[in-house]
Amino acid sequence: MTENSPLPPDAERLLKLMEQICHDLVWNRYDRAEALFELTRSTLCPEPIASLAESFGMMLVKLEARDFQMEEMLKNLKETSKALEISRRQLLKENEGLKKGLMERFSPKRIVGQSQAMRHILDQTERIADTSVNVLITGETGTGKELIAKALHYNSIRKTGPFIAINCSAIPESLFESELFGIEKGIATGVNMRKGLVEQAGGGTLFLDEIGDMPLNIQAKILRVLEEREVTRVGGSTVIPVDLRVVAATHRDLKAETKAGRFREDLFFRLNVISLALPPLRERSEDIPLLLQRFLDLHCRQMNRPLLKISREAMDCFLTHNWPGNVRELENEVERVVALSYSETIRVEDLSSHLRQEKAAAESNALPEKKAAPLPMDDSESNENQPMEKLFTLEENERKLIERTLEAAGGNRTQAARMLGISREGLRKKMKKLLPENNQ
Ligand SMILES: Nc1ncnc2c1ncn2[C@@H]1O[C@H](COP(=O)(O)OP(=O)(O)OP(=O)(O)O)[C@@H](O)[C@H]1O
Structure with missing residues (x-):
């Protein structure tokens, strides 16, 4: 068959069929596709048309395989999405449980303190927890300032919001501003936007630990946050509203610090709406x-x-x-x-x-x-x-222990018996034997 010779009538028909199938495939119609395989097998089909049909047939097989893969992928994606949803619900439940645990753990009732000073602090903590007033907690290291701050948060209306603690003595001065107020995107090459701790505390409580160590320039900026209830990220100009409660703590005497010019008086008054002074142990x-x-x-x-x-x-x-x-x-x-x-x-x-x-x-x-x-x-x-030379007899030791315990209990025998881990009657009997002069 030369280039110009007319096609045999059968070839003409088969070529037309190929053309129609190709057209169908372009429009994603596969109902005539089976004919391709017939064309490859037909003895009537001229060789060039048969090999064209074979190529299209292979292409179709590949397409089918791709569709099958996509279906499988979709199925997998659906299954993964279902599993993710189950995990999300589980995490939400766990989160709720953990928050409940935190609320119980930081309830003022769970904080230990029978002394008058601690009872007063815990009573005040309970009364002010559900308000939004700023609180200043003072006290030596390890007296429980952060514990009280958490009790305030987890017993307030903000308890489902975040509790963000900042230790002002641990942040290098050069990083203070960006840590607290965040960074706007593009301030320098490759710098991404980052929310600051103040913004992160939105809806919750911001705990400024060791506030006495905050640099003066940052004090001015935090005062603005407290007054305006808004924050601007470093390098940005958008003003972002923040709704938070501030609880601050320090081991320093902030009044003395204000007199020495190391702490802003206006900030001191803003923070010191209510102060809780934790007594040393x-x-x-x-x-x-x-x-x-x-x-x-x-x-x-x-x-x-x-x-x-x-x-x-x-x-x-x-x-x-x-x-x-x-x-x-x-x-x-x-x-x-x-x-x-x-x-x-x-x-x-x-x-x-x-x-x-x-x-x-x-x-x-x-x-x-x-x-x-x-x-x-x-x-x-x-x-x-x-x-060795100070050793006493067992009786002597018992007598001394009873005397010392009675002294510690202010002479109260019921209390002394309790402290000694014996009954009041047991103590009476021992005193009759060991301290007859006291046993009237
Ligand atoms: N009254 C209390 N009852 C039970 N645990 C307490 C009490 N007070 C403090 N603690 C525990 O003692 C540890 C120290 O408390 P916390 O961190 O609150 O002290 P702090 O005053 O904030 O210390 P620092 O000033 O060093 O940051 C914590 O483990 C806390 O749970």
Whole structure:
């Protein structure tokens, strides 16, 4: 067959059929596609048309395979999307549970404190939690300032919003502004937009810890946020409204800092709408046994140990130490002891050396008048650290212990019996035997 010779009549018809099939395929119509395979097989079909049909047939097979793959992909995507939705719901539920747990954990009722000063603080915390007033919490390190800030947040109407804590003493001065107020996109090559901590706290509480360490220029800017309730990112000009409550804390005397010109007076007044001054632990030693109990429960549970008892001598160490690191130091000491002690009773030798030394020094003076709340006590350790020449008989030791406990309990026998872990009747019998002169 030459280039110009007419096609045989059959070839003419088959070419027409090819043309129609191609046209159909262009419009995604496949109903005549089967004919392609016939064309490849037909003995009547001229060879060029048969090989053209074969090429189209292969193309069709590929198309079918692609469609099949797409269907599979769609099916997989649908399954993944279903699994993601299930996970999303689970996460939401978990998140709700965790938030509920946080609310319970930071309820003022769960914060330990029986001393008058702490009861006053906890009472105030409960009363102001659900308001939006700014609060300034003062107190030495480890007294529980952040704990109170969280109690304020998780018991407020903002409890489902974020609690964002900033430690002002830990941020380098050059980074303060961008950390707090965020950065606008494109301020420098490759810089992406970043929300600052103030913006992130929207709908929740911003906790400015160690506010006394905030640089003066930032103090002016944070004051603006408090007054205008809006923020502008570094390098940006858009004013972004923020709805937040500010709780600040410091171990410094901010009044003195304002007098020394290191803290803005206007900011001090803005923050100090309500102030809560947390007392150091050494001024509320009646809280020590309760805190000890709380931390023993917690750490024994965490370390899978049965609840440890504490010897009277070890308890004396806890009561006489002056706790410069306050509650945090006490908790660390308990955690250390629970991890390291071998026996079921915490004894003096289990404690850190500085606690033991202080106790030894205090022993040369009289026992301070501190009242211990009931704890699982073990008295078998009395006089453990006494040098040999000071050893007394068992009876003598018992007599001294009763005398000291009565002294600590201000003469109240019911309380003394409780502190000794015996009944009032048991104490009466012991006093009759050991302290007949006192037993009237
Ligand atoms: N009254 C309390 N009851 C139970 N736990 C407490 C109490 N006070 C403090 N704690 C615990 O002591 C630790 C220290 O408390 P927190 O971090 O709140 O102190 P802080 O005053 O903010 O310390 P810093 O000034 O060093 O930041 C935390 O583990 C906290 O849970």
